[in-house]
Amino acid sequence: MFELRRLRLLHELSLRGTLAAVADALSYSPSTISQQLALLEKEAGVALLAPDGRRVRLTEHGRVLAAHAARALDLDERARGELESLAPGLAPVRVAVMQTATLALLPTALALLGERAPGLRVELVQLPPERGLFELTARGVDLVIAEQYPGHTRAHVEGLEREVLGTDPIRLAVAPADAARTLADLRGRAWAMEPAGTAARDWAVQQCRAAGFEPDVRFELADLTAHARLVATGHAVAVLPDLLWAGAPAPVRLLDLPQHPAREVFLALRDASRDRAGIAEVRRALRDAFAATGRTAGP
Structure with missing residues (x-):
C-alpha cells in the first residue's frame, strides 16, 4: 500500500x-x-x-x-x-487573500464568523491571486480570494471551482488638484503599477496602449496603499479598484475609464473540499462581507 x-x-x-x-x-x-x-x-x-x-x-x-x-x-x-x-468540530480553514480583500472584506467576515462559528480557526495569508491559486492546487491553502480583469480570463484548472462574489469598478486615480480629465491626459506621467506578470499590470498597460501611449512605470509595487499614497502626494497616477477605499473616503480624485470597467472578485476552492463545514461558513461570511461593501454582488 x-x-x-x-x-x-x-x-x-x-x-x-x-x-x-x-x-x-x-x-x-x-x-x-x-x-x-x-x-x-x-x-x-x-x-x-x-x-x-x-x-x-x-x-x-x-x-x-x-x-x-x-x-x-x-x-x-x-x-x-x-x-x-457528521461531527460538529470544525477543522481550521486557511485562506489566501489579495490586499484589497484583506482591507475591505476580512474585518467584516471575521466578525461574522466570531458570531456564527466561534470555534472555527481561520488562518490568513496575503498572496497575489496568481500565487494564491497555485497554492490552492498544491493544498497550501483551502480558499482563495482572487480577481479577474475584463478581457483577461484566468485559466480554469481541473479540480477547482469558483464562486463570484461580485464586481468592483476600476478607475483612474490622480492627485486631488490634478487637472487631468481622461486617460489620454496622462500620457508622459509617472505611473504606479503592480509588478510585471500580474493580471492587474497587464490590464493597466493595455488600457494605456488603447489610449495611444506606453505608460512610464516608475513605481512597481504590490502594495496598493502605497500606490494611493504616491498618487495623493502628486508623485504618480494609477488605475485602482474601488474596494481599496471601502469604508473610507479616497484621498485621491477618481476619474471614470471608458466603458466603466470592473474587475470580477471571486472565491476559488477545491471541489474535494466543498462539503467541509468550516469552508462553507467562511464562504458565507465572505459573501455577506462583500454585499456589505455596497458593490454589485455575484449571482
Whole structure:
C-alpha cells in the first residue's frame, strides 16, 4: 500500500518542480523529502525520479503516480469533509487573500464568523491571486480570494471551482488638484503599477496602449496603499479598484475609464473540499462581507 504522506510529496514535486521548493512549502528539509520519495520508489517498485543536472525530474512512472496521488488526496479530503459534516468540530480553514480583500472584506467576515462559528480557526495569508491559486492546487491553502480583469480570463484548472462574489469598478486615480480629465491626459506621467506578470499590470498597460501611449512605470509595487499614497502626494497616477477605499473616503480624485470597467472578485476552492463545514461558513461570511461593501454582488 502507498503511504498518503509520501504520495503528497510526489504530488508537490510535480507542481513545484524542485525538492527545495517542496521542502520550503512543507517546512521539511530537502534530505527528508529525498528519503521519503526513495521509500515511495521502493513501494512502487519502479523509478519515480531521474537526475536532471543538479535537480531531479519525474520519470514517466513518476508522472503517472503523481496523477494518481492527486486523486488520492482528493478522496482523502472528501472523506474528511464528510466526517466533519457528521461531527460538529470544525477543522481550521486557511485562506489566501489579495490586499484589497484583506482591507475591505476580512474585518467584516471575521466578525461574522466570531458570531456564527466561534470555534472555527481561520488562518490568513496575503498572496497575489496568481500565487494564491497555485497554492490552492498544491493544498497550501483551502480558499482563495482572487480577481479577474475584463478581457483577461484566468485559466480554469481541473479540480477547482469558483464562486463570484461580485464586481468592483476600476478607475483612474490622480492627485486631488490634478487637472487631468481622461486617460489620454496622462500620457508622459509617472505611473504606479503592480509588478510585471500580474493580471492587474497587464490590464493597466493595455488600457494605456488603447489610449495611444506606453505608460512610464516608475513605481512597481504590490502594495496598493502605497500606490494611493504616491498618487495623493502628486508623485504618480494609477488605475485602482474601488474596494481599496471601502469604508473610507479616497484621498485621491477618481476619474471614470471608458466603458466603466470592473474587475470580477471571486472565491476559488477545491471541489474535494466543498462539503467541509468550516469552508462553507467562511464562504458565507465572505459573501455577506462583500454585499456589505455596497458593490454589485455575484449571482
